[in-house]
Amino acid sequence: MTKQIIVPFGPQHPVLPEPIHLDLVLEDERVVDVIPSIGYIHRGFEKLVEKREFTEYVYVAERTCGICSFIHGMTYCVGVEQIMNIEVPERADYLRTIWSEYSRLHSHLLWLGLFADSFGFENLFMNAWRIRERILDVFEQTTGGRVIQGTCKIGGVRRDIANEKLAEMSSNLDSIRKEIEDLTNVFLHDDTVRHRTRNVGVLSREDAYHLGAVGPTGRGSGVAIDLRKTGYAAYGKLNFSMVTDSCGDAYSRCLVRCKELFSSIDLIQQAIRKIPDGPIEVKVTGAPNGEFFCRAEQPRGELVHYIKGNGTKFLVRSRIRTPTLSNIPSLIKMLQGCELADVPVIVLSIDPCISCTER
Amino acid sequence: MGFFEMTKTALKTVMSRPATILYPYQPAKKTGLTRGHVAYDGSKCISCSICVKKCPSQAILLNKEAKTWQIDRFRCVVCSSCVDTCPSKCLFMDTQYTGPAVEKSVEVFAITYVKPAKPEKKDEPNQ
Numbered sequence: 001m002t003k004q005i006i007v008p009f010g011p012q013h014p015v016l017p018e019p020i021h022l023d024l025v026l027e028d029e030r031v032v033d034v035i036p037s038i039g040y041i042h043r044g045f046e047k048l049v050e051k052r053e054f055t056e057y058v059y060v061a062e063r064t065c066g067i068c069s070f071i072h073g074m075t076y077c078v079g080v081e082q083i084m085n086i087e088v089p090e091r092a093d094y095l096r097t098i099w100s101e102y103s104r105l106h107s108h109l110l111w112l113g114l115f116a117d118s119f120g121f122e123n124l125f126m127n128a129w130r131i132r133e134r135i136l137d138v139f140e141q142t143t144g145g146r147v148i149q150g151t152c153k154i155g156g157v158r159r160d161i162a163n164e165k166l167a168e169m170s171s172n173l174d175s176i177r178k179e180i181e182d183l184t185n186v187f188l189h190d191d192t193v194r195h196r197t198r199n200v201g202v203l204s205r206e207d208a209y210h211l212g213a214v215g216p217t218g219r220g221s222g223v224a225i226d227l228r229k230t231g232y233a234a235y236g237k238l239n240f241s242m243v244t245d246s247c248g249d250a251y252s253r254c255l256v257r258c259k260e261l262f263s264s265i266d267l268i269q270q271a272i273r274k275i276p277d278g279p280i281e282v283k284v285t286g287a288p289n290g291e292f293f294c295r296a297e298q299p300r301g302e303l304v305h306y307i308k309g310n311g312t313k314f315l316v317r318s319r320i321r322t323p324t325l326s327n328i329p330s331l332i333k334m335l336q337g338c339e340l341a342d343v344p345v346i347v348l349s350i351d352p353c354i355s356c357t358e359r
Numbered sequence: 360m361g362f363f364e365m366t367k368t369a370l371k372t373v374m375s376r377p378a379t380i381l382y383p384y385q386p387a388k389k390t391g392l393t394r395g396h397v398a399y400d401g402s403k404c405i406s407c408s409i410c411v412k413k414c415p416s417q418a419i420l421l422n423k424e425a426k427t428w429q430i431d432r433f434r435c436v437v438c439s440s441c442v443d444t445c446p447s448k449c450l451f452m453d454t455q456y457t458g459p460a461v462e463k464s465v466e467v468f469a470i471t472y473v474k475p476a477k478p479e480k481k482d483e484p485n486q
């Protein structure tokens with residue numbers, strides 16, 4: 001029997017923007033087992049919820065993640081609104097959808113860049129991030145923040161987007177779509193990329209389902225779950241088809257995300273066409289009394305906010321389950337049996353957001 | 360076959376202008392909504408301490424006796440919650456980011472608001 005050695009991967013590693021530690025058990029160059037450990041950046045949100053009024057906690061909830069921040073804020077708000085039976089104006093729902101989809105564009109472009117970086121394709125990395133910059137500019141022009149938007153609040157949104165601006169955003173998206181077409185063309189057809197991602201980190205459909213893979217990680221393996229189909233915010237009124245692929249390797253996960261970029265652009269343009277005029281918020285009185293389990297689709301998969309209030313201004317419990325946490329078991333499965341040199345690519349292929357995971 | 364996919368993109372980037380700017384020689388992009396830092400106007404503040412309660416990061420301290428309003432820029436997360444909730448509109452969001460600092464410090468402002476004198480009531484009906 002070959003001698004087993006343990007190689008630590010992380011918490012600080014060139015491909016990891018955030019700290020996760022994996023102990024790779026190797027036999028020669030082959031990974032036979034992986035022992036993950038997280039908890040390097042725990043921030044204690046669950047305790048903090050007892051100390052901040054539920055209206056101010058939106059800003060804290062939003063800071064769970066630095067990429068899909070808007071969706072965190074929105075999911076929290078939707079949860080509290082459901083407990084308090086608040087009907088959000090339709091325009092606010094559409095604006096939330098638009099910003100959510102911009103977050104998805106931002107997140108997927110960021111991920112495509114990092115993914116290219118993980119197999120050493122720096123030029124592609126820069127190109128993905130150049131397009132992402134245009135998305136961030138839209139965020140800054142419409143919300144005032146590039147990464148943390150801070151526009152969601154309980155009962156609606158804090159800022160409106162003028163209809164002229166919406167039209168301009170829509171036509172800008174046409175040119176962004178062209179740039180993205182060029183970019184994804186490279187990802188999907190370039191030999192270098194294909195060579196590094198095809199048949200790497202394969203996750204079968206059964207494994208994906210049983211290990212609870214969510215988002216593009218699950219959809220890349222053929223598990224057709226997309227919470228946007230449940231129709232929260234304005235998704236119920238928009239038309240889009242779920243992107244899935246059946247191979248379950250790193251390439252499939254990349255393919256799913258590439259195609260989702262186009263469906264996001266479509267969704268935003270549809271929403272801009274359909275958005276009604278009207279108020280953007282309703283007045284909120286009272287405090288939440290009850291509990292709610294709110295789910296939403298983040299760029300990385302299913303996000304769950306559990307919220308419980310007791311009729312005071314301070315919530316008694318808020319628990320966040322982020323998609324990366326549910327994808328870690330799948331990651332372990334993918335890594336077993338792979339080559340050491342493929343580990344960075346596989347780790348990045350689930351789009352890990354470790355800071356999210358730790359809350 | 361799939362080897363030259365990148366060439367087109369690479370050539371385009373070589374030919375086009377840089378996507379980055381020469382900061383700080385060229386100013387950074389700003390929009391009217393950019394949240395830079397919180398600005399304060401002491402002549403309008405009525406010391407209601409709503410901003411203190413509404414700040415999620417507890418960056419603001421109000422001292423009614425000493426008549427000072429202080430903000431810890433290191434705690435402030437620039438969420439603009441205080442700006443939205445201030446009843447007398449004496450807080451603003453400035454688009455300029457604050458510069459880097461080498462020491463932790465707080466910024467203290469004096470409250471110079473003077474209550475306008477109540478107009479004297481002339482004839483009291485019951486007396």
Ligand code: SF4
Binds near residue numbers: 413
């Ligand atoms: S901007 Fe937000 S964090 Fe900063 S002082 Fe105001 S309420 Fe506090």
Ligand code: SF4
Binds near residue numbers: 403409411
């Ligand atoms: S800054 Fe505004 S909210 Fe804060 S104490 Fe003064 S008046 Fe009240």
